[in-house]
Amino acid sequence: MPRVSQDHLDARRRQILDGARSCFARYGYEGATVRRLEEATGLSRGAIFHHFRDKESLFLALAEDDVLRMTEVVAEQGLVQVMHDLLSTKPAGEENPADWLGTRLEVSRRLRTDPEFRSRWAERSEQLTTATRERLLRQREAGKLRDDVDVVVLTAFLELVLEGLVSHLAMGLPADDLDPVLDLVEETVRRHRRSS
Amino acid sequence: MPRVSQDHLDARRRQILDGARSCFARYGYEGATVRRLEEATGLSRGAIFHHFRDKESLFLALAEDDVLRMTEVVAEQGLVQVMHDLLSTKPAGEENPADWLGTRLEVSRRLRTDPEFRSRWAERSEQLTTATRERLLRQREAGKLRDDVDVVVLTAFLELVLEGLVSHLAMGLPADDLDPVLDLVEETVRRHRRSS
Numbered sequence: 001m002p003r004v005s006q007d008h009l010d011a012r013r014r015q016i017l018d019g020a021r022s023c024f025a026r027y028g029y030e031g032a033t034v035r036r037l038e039e040a041t042g043l044s045r046g047a048i049f050h051h052f053r054d055k056e057s058l059f060l061a062l063a064e065d066d067v068l069r070m071t072e073v074v075a076e077q078g079l080v081q082v083m084h085d086l087l088s089t090k091p092a093g094e095e096n097p098a099d100w101l102g103t104r105l106e107v108s109r110r111l112r113t114d115p116e117f118r119s120r121w122a123e124r125s126e127q128l129t130t131a132t133r134e135r136l137l138r139q140r141e142a143g144k145l146r147d148d149v150d151v152v153v154l155t156a157f158l159e160l161v162l163e164g165l166v167s168h169l170a171m172g173l174p175a176d177d178l179d180p181v182l183d184l185v186e187e188t189v190r191r192h193r194r195s196s
Numbered sequence: 197m198p199r200v201s202q203d204h205l206d207a208r209r210r211q212i213l214d215g216a217r218s219c220f221a222r223y224g225y226e227g228a229t230v231r232r233l234e235e236a237t238g239l240s241r242g243a244i245f246h247h248f249r250d251k252e253s254l255f256l257a258l259a260e261d262d263v264l265r266m267t268e269v270v271a272e273q274g275l276v277q278v279m280h281d282l283l284s285t286k287p288a289g290e291e292n293p294a295d296w297l298g299t300r301l302e303v304s305r306r307l308r309t310d311p312e313f314r315s316r317w318a319e320r321s322e323q324l325t326t327a328t329r330e331r332l333l334r335q336r337e338a339g340k341l342r343d344d345v346d347v348v349v350l351t352a353f354l355e356l357v358l359e360g361l362v363s364h365l366a367m368g369l370p371a372d373d374l375d376p377v378l379d380l381v382e383e384t385v386r387r388h389r390r391s392s
Contacts, residue, residue: 105308111367112301118368153376160377164360171307172314180349181356188384 013051016041017062025102029059029110059106064124066103071131078139079132079158080186083165087175087182105170108163132158136189146191154189161185209247212237213258221298225255225306255302260320262299267327274335275328275354276382279361283371283378301366304359328354332385342387350385357381 019041023032032055034045041048052058073082086101110117133155139145145154161182169175215237219228228251230241237244248254269278282297306313329351335341341350357378365371 108363108367111369115368149380150376152373153380156374157377157380160360160364160374161356162360163363164356164358167304167359167363168356171304172311173307177348178352178356180346181353184345184349184353184384188380192388 009051012043012047016043016048016051016058017065019043020058021062021066021103024059024062024106029055029106060120060124063103063107063121067124067128071128074128074131074135078135078186079162080182080189083162083182083185084179086165086169087178101166101169104166108166108170129155129159144191145189158185158189205247208239208243212239212244212247212254213261215239216254217258217262217299220255220258220302225251225302256316256320259299259303259317263320263324267324270324270327270331274331274382275358276378276385279358279378279381280375282361282365283374297362297365300362304362304366325351325355340387341385354381354385 020032020037023036023040027033027036032040034048034055037048037055037058038045048058052061070082073085107121111121133151136145136151136154140147140151145151165175165178168178216228216233219232219236223229223232228236230244230251233244233251233254234241244254248257266278269281303317307317329347332341332347332350336343336347341347361371361374364374
């Protein structure tokens, strides 16, 4: 019954990723020892590394998984919604943005400190950029986007603000007054309504 | 001759700060050992710690020094100019923005990892926020600023973009295409010209 078996494999993979996510978020990449990964996932190292070659592969799969989820939100609601999600606290669960904030912070930290990681990450990061740019192009076709600034510039602008927000939260600075700032960011990429 | 003595003290203090700046930028806070600080400043530990109580005080003085220099640029040319400076490579020297990028990165890192540092830093950080807000208020009085968004929101917006830029540079991402993004940021806070 290969079908059931595949479902089982997928579920196990998901179990590992969910456990590992909170483990990396809590202890950081170096601090997430194999023992802690076992505790967090409720699985043996044998089971974990049956699914992922090593810790590095597990972390990259996790980060890629998060990028895909962010990409879906971007495609449907835009990058500014991703930022609003970062600010809101939702009940714990798979869609809790705080979960992927942890991974994102760890990615940022490794990009700063591990040049080799940069090349491995570049491809994943490109996915989010592409999703953002494509969403903006669709918005432009729908007449919702300003048309006096290149979409490449608007994409880079949104990504820069996202990075600032991630860094802001990472530094533990107060974020309860940032929603109006994100509204301003949203308005900046939209078509300006003329007073008529 | 107290006057000459004060000049001498000031020059010595400046010598220590300049050497320490490159030392912290190169090795990070923990990696900047007393021996390395001696090498970088060309002074003995006795001389260094005659001027600064300990390494922590030296680092804070340095970061505060940088904030004051940034504050001066902000007061005269605005926070967006600080960001343009970050992107430009100037000849090595006291006003080389890359120098204070190093310190700024170290501040960001310690804010993320050292909760105790946060409270010590809060006051210094407030200076830059105040300078930015005051500059914006003057711009508004001069009719150069948009008047439909609170200055507090515009200040937070600019600071978020600055933080994103610092993080972007820290991660070694390409920055040669960011000037049009900063132009967009500048335009966002300015008074919108109506087509008339």
